[in-house]
Amino acid sequence: MENQNNSFKSLWVSISLIxxxxxxxxxxxxxxxxxxxxxxxxxxxxxxxxxxALNSLTAILLCLGVSLIKKGNKTAHRNVMITAGVVSAIFLITYLTYHHFQGDTKFLGQGFVRYLYFFILISHIILSMVQVPLILGTFYLAFTKKWATHKKVARITFPIWLYVSITGVLVFIFLKSF
Ligand code: HEM
Structure with missing residues (x-):
């Protein structure tokens, strides 16, 4: 038990460092x-x-994946969650490619909308950092069949991952609209 706890701790430390x-x-x-x-x-x-589009697709897949497990459909849940992970990985590549050519984009809106935009942007950035170890850990717990812990951690991972993908879409809409 002690050994298992230690290897669990070092796994989370490694995931957090990555x-x-x-x-x-x-x-x-x-x-x-x-x-x-x-x-x-x-x-x-x-x-x-x-x-x-990739952020929107991730949000849809996450909701679909969780609704599938709520209905007890484990295989479909696994497939949809793996697809959401692949879509997010593709997003990371296209996002990095875009920022290879284009630095940060200035937001020109003023007044209330500016506060709203920065609230969304800053919470998006902070939670996008928090979500990485959670997503990797949730997948790890599923692939190692630690279902009880998977369920516990996944209930934190799911809303954070969903928030980050939805606010990614919102940031894009704000930048295009103002
Ligand atoms: C990061 C990706 C994933 C997220 C966010 C996630 C999310 C969730 C959530 C929220 C639950 C609990 C549902 C409830 O409240 O009843 C759950 C349960 C479950 N997940 Fe995942 N999941 C992910 C990946 C996977 C993968 C890859 C597999 C399969 C290899 C899997 C298999 C399961 C199973 C079997 C359960 C039911 C556990 C039980 O009731 O004992 N999940 N998942």
Whole structure:
């Protein structure tokens, strides 16, 4: 039992360290490094729309996956959750590609909408950092068949992952509208 607890702890420490490294890399990628010239690649301007579509798809898959397990459909739940993970991984690639060519985008709205936008953006950024170890851990707990703990952790992972994907769409809509 003691041994199992220790290996569990070191697993969470490793997952958290990996997540921290991913986050540090993202901050450097978006805010630190020089952006490349994307003017000869017209598809770059389509990437925010693709990112928005991928975030929307993730949100739909997450709701579908959880409603399936509530009905007891374990195989469909597993398949839909794995698909949500793959869609999020594709999102990460298209997001990084976009930010390779384009640094951060300025929000031009003023007044109340500006406070609202930054509340959404900051909560989105903080929770996108929190969600990485939770998602990796929830998958790990499922693949190692630790169902009771999977259920406990997944009930935290699900709303956070859903919030991050929905607010990703909202940030895009705000940037396009103001
Ligand atoms: C990060 C991805 C995942 C999330 C967010 C997630 C979410 C959830 C949630 C919220 C529950 C509890 C439902 C309830 O309240 O009754 C649950 C249960 C369950 N999940 Fe997942 N899940 C994920 C991945 C997986 C995967 C990959 C598998 C299969 C390999 C899986 C298999 C199961 C099973 C079998 C249960 C039922 C456990 C039990 O009742 O004993 N899940 N999941």
């Amino acid at each position: 997540s921290l490294a991913i986050f540090a890399f993202l901050v450097w990628w978006i805010y630190g490094k020089e952006t490349a010239d994307g003017s000869s690649y017209p598809w770059v301007s389509a990437l925010p729309y693709i990112n928005c």
